[in-house]
Amino acid sequence: MNDIRQTQPTLLYVDDEELACKYFARTVGADYEVLLATSSDEAIAILEQENARIAVLVTDFRMPGRDGGDLLRQVALEYPHIVRILVTAYADVEMLLRTVNTGEVFRILEKPLKPAAVRDTLQLAFERYHERAMQNQRLIAIDETLAFIAHELNTPLAAIALNAHSIEDRTDAQRDAEGEILGAAKSMRESAQYCMAVVSSFWRSVHNGRRQPEGDEARIESTAHGLISALLDTYPFTTAQRSWVQVDVDSDFAVLAQPNCVALVLSSLLSNALRALAEVRSPSVRFTVTTEPHPSIGICDNGPGIPPEIKDRLLTDPITTHAKSGGNGLGLILCNRVMQSCGGGLRIESTPGGGTTVVLDFPHIKGQTHRSC
Known part of the structure; x- marks a missing residue:
């Protein structure tokens, strides 16, 4: 019998009423191994020993000492793999909204507990745990x-x-x-x-x-300014090159789609800009971040610029002015495809002798908070 129980999914139920604990264990004990605690402190002591096999935590809210909300917050921080369910008999709207909005709880069960509702909720919780x-x-x-x-x-x-x-x-x-x-x-x-x-x-x-x-x-929210800062911290500049680069942030914005790929695009564009400045007397690269008229990152250099007949083909044809150094003309095409997959795109503005600006356009995000730096 013990061997069978060890293979059952395990949950921890917390309620200061012993009768409630016994009722819960009797209700679902045939399907799950149920560990019981009558306080938040006792639950934490059990978790310290058994957290590896506990998949779901079900806790009452109103308990003497530390309430269920406090327990949920600690478990969310220290044992994030455990799916958390709150049991309450009180219409505490503010508490319910806080626990749901902060991700501290997966579902809420209302007292008195109904066996069918409990079984359905636990089934969903264990499915979430396995996912x-x-x-x-x-x-x-x-x-x-x-x-x-x-x-x-x-x-x-x-x-x-x-x-x-x-x-x-x-x-x-x-x-x-x-x-x-x-x-x-x-x-x-x-x-x-x-x-x-x-x-x-x-x-x-x-x-x-x-x-x-x-x-x-x-x-973890990646921002446009954050991606640029990370790039400048890790890019293999020569001794002089880092002093060429400046960053202007009008208003920052979150990069929610494929930030790792956007970081690679920025790295590729910075490499292109530095290569174009190899023979320039006073080289300069400027990153600009803005949300008006739409979220965008610009990379502007004061290099020799790009002839119009080449610029017009850069995003469609494998054409390069750096074949001798290994260029194959695919870099900007791939960068543009990455930006398009994010819902944005790439624009190139350049005139011979007037430098080059490459703009990464991002889609508007409804409700996004803009932060000025």
């Missing part, structure tokens, strides 16, 4: 796969960068009078370092994003 567990396993698998891919890519990239640096050090200036070997080695090293930074940054952003709380309402 979360499966999703978490998938995320762990994705995380481990990305870490493996990052390692497998960064290892040869690091070797390329190291070998290129060695070639730079050993190149004889007299034999390489036109600087072809030195230039090629430098380009190879910088490209390898950039690729390593992109791979590491993407894996880190996905990995850190996965570690957010698992409650239904929990979200």
Whole structure:
């Protein structure tokens, strides 16, 4: 009998009335293993020992000492994998709204408990628990796969960068009078370092994003300014390049769709801008963030600009002005597709000798709060 009970789904029921505890256990005991507690403190003591096998918490609200709302908040913080249900006989609207809106509770059961309602709610709760567990396993698998891919890519990239640096050090200036070997080695090293930074940054952003709380309402909000700041903190600038970059924020906004992919778009566009400024006397790159007339991020450089016949084809045809350094013309096309998948798009404004501005347009988000910096 004990072996059978160990395989049953487990829930914890909390009520200061012992008769209520016995009634609940008798109602659902045939389908679930029920652990009982008569106070919030006793429930926490049980959770400290048994949290790994407890899938659902059902707690009364009105109890002496710490009430059920306080218990729900602690469990949501310390054991977010547990699905939480509140039992109450009181029409406390403010309490109910607070617990629902903050994601502290999955369902609310009203006293006196009705066996059919209890069974239906528990079935939904355990389904939610299993969905979360499966999703978490998938995320762990994705995380481990990305870490493996990052390692497998960064290892040869690091070797390329190291070998290129060695070639730079050993190149004889007299034999390489036109600087072809030195230039090629430098380009190879910088490209390898950039690729390593992109791979590491993407894996880190996905990995850190996965570690957010698992409650239904929990979200980590990425903002346009936040994505730019993270990019500038991790981008492999040369000694001088970082001083070229400035950021102007008129009003910030949340990037809710594919922020990791948007971060890669920003990295690619920054790389293009820095490459265009290689021969400019006073180089400058300026990021602008605004919500008027619609949410957008602009990247403006004072480089040589783009000829009209090339600019008009950049988002449709694989055309590049950097073939010698490995460009294939697909970067801006892919960046535009990412933005389109987010409900926005990409615009390019440029004139020869007048610099280039690339604008990432984002869709309006109804009810979004704009924050000025």
